Structures are given as structure tokens and as C-alpha cells.
Amino acid sequence: MTSRVVTLGVNQVRRTLAVSAQVSLLEVLRNDLELNSPKYGCGLGECGACTVLVDGVAARACVIPACGVAGREITTLEGLGSLSALHPVQQAFIDEQAAQCGYCLSGMIMMTVALLARNPDPSEDEIRRELSGNLCRCGTHLEIVKAVRRAAELMAQNLSRGGAT
CATH class of the missing domain: 3.10.20.30 (Beta-grasp domain)
Known part of the structure; x- marks a missing residue:
């Protein structure tokens, strides 16, 4: 080899x-x-x-x-972030308690970051469609969708204050 x-x-x-x-x-x-x-x-x-x-x-x-x-x-x-300065998507997943076992979490967060970079205000259908290829066996789908919406809000707030996402 x-x-x-x-x-x-x-x-x-x-x-x-x-x-x-x-x-x-x-x-x-x-x-x-x-x-x-x-x-x-x-x-x-x-x-x-x-x-x-x-x-x-x-x-x-x-x-x-x-x-x-x-x-x-x-x-x-x-x-994405650090312990002292979480990325808004990381913070949103914490805020919405969008994790249970955590196995899918990294993939869900990375997909969310990519989605929000392309579409800063996705609809619930767009969120569900984007994340449909990431499997979660624990059933935290509702919290994950809420976390994506929360991340979009946090990122919009950061932009309005002149901060980075």
C-alpha cells in the first residue's frame, strides 16, 4: 500500500x-x-x-x-467555536436541549451551519428537508428543528450588531 x-x-x-x-x-x-x-x-x-x-x-x-x-x-x-465563545449553532442546540445520546449531534450541527450559510432564514420544511439525511435514533427531531430556528435568530442578532456568525 x-x-x-x-x-x-x-x-x-x-x-x-x-x-x-x-x-x-x-x-x-x-x-x-x-x-x-x-x-x-x-x-x-x-x-x-x-x-x-x-x-x-x-x-x-x-x-x-x-x-x-x-x-x-x-x-x-x-x-466551530470554543468553550468561551460557542458558535451560535452550538449555543442554539444547547438552548433548545437538542441532544440526547449525542451520536448524531455533530453531523446535525454541521449540516445546520451549512444550511444557515446558504439560507439564513429557512422555513421549517426547508430545515426538515436539509436534515432528513441525518439520522437520529433518540427522537429529538422536534428539539433539533427548534435549535435550527434558534440558531438562525442568534445569527441574525449577531449580524445586526455587526458581529460575525
Whole structure:
């Protein structure tokens, strides 16, 4: 198995790694970079537990070869905010108690960040459609939808105050 050296931007830090052509972005994030927010769920890109942002677009890390995103900017949940300054989407999920077991949470949050970047005021139908590919087995769907609406409000407030989202 031959390795290839790739450089990835991960959470605004350039990382250079030797990876095999077959290794997925999810494996690199979890095993090599020790980032635990993207989860291994189905391994087929169907459940959404591994969702990250690639150049700001939601993507399923379990089906993307790490070599395929060389030079691109990858954002995981760890790169959104900090304990002292949560991202508005993270804060909204806390405010609305939109987590139970937490397995789907990272993927739901990353999908929400991508959605609100494209559409800062989505309807409930748009929210449900956007998140329909992210599976939640605990039944917190109502709270998750409320959290997305709350995140949109928080982000609009930040913008009106001249802050960043």
C-alpha cells in the first residue's frame, strides 16, 4: 500500500500527513488528528454522523478519500467555536436541549451551519428537508428543528450588531 503526502486545512490549521489512497477523510480526522466529533455510523455516507464542512459545504467524511480533499479547508465541530465563545449553532442546540445520546449531534450541527450559510432564514420544511439525511435514533427531531430556528435568530442578532456568525 503506497502512501501519498497530502496537506489539509483542518479547523484553520495546515496539516501535512502521509496517507494511503484508500483511507477516508473520517479515518484521518479521527485516527491521525484525534478529532472525535465526526462519528463513524454507516460507512456509506447515508446516516450523516460523519458530516464535516469541506470549503464550507457539508460533506460525508466516511466516503471521501483523504487524498481527494488535499489543499481544501475542512471544518469539524471542534473548529466551530470554543468553550468561551460557542458558535451560535452550538449555543442554539444547547438552548433548545437538542441532544440526547449525542451520536448524531455533530453531523446535525454541521449540516445546520451549512444550511444557515446558504439560507439564513429557512422555513421549517426547508430545515426538515436539509436534515432528513441525518439520522437520529433518540427522537429529538422536534428539539433539533427548534435549535435550527434558534440558531438562525442568534445569527441574525449577531449580524445586526455587526458581529460575525
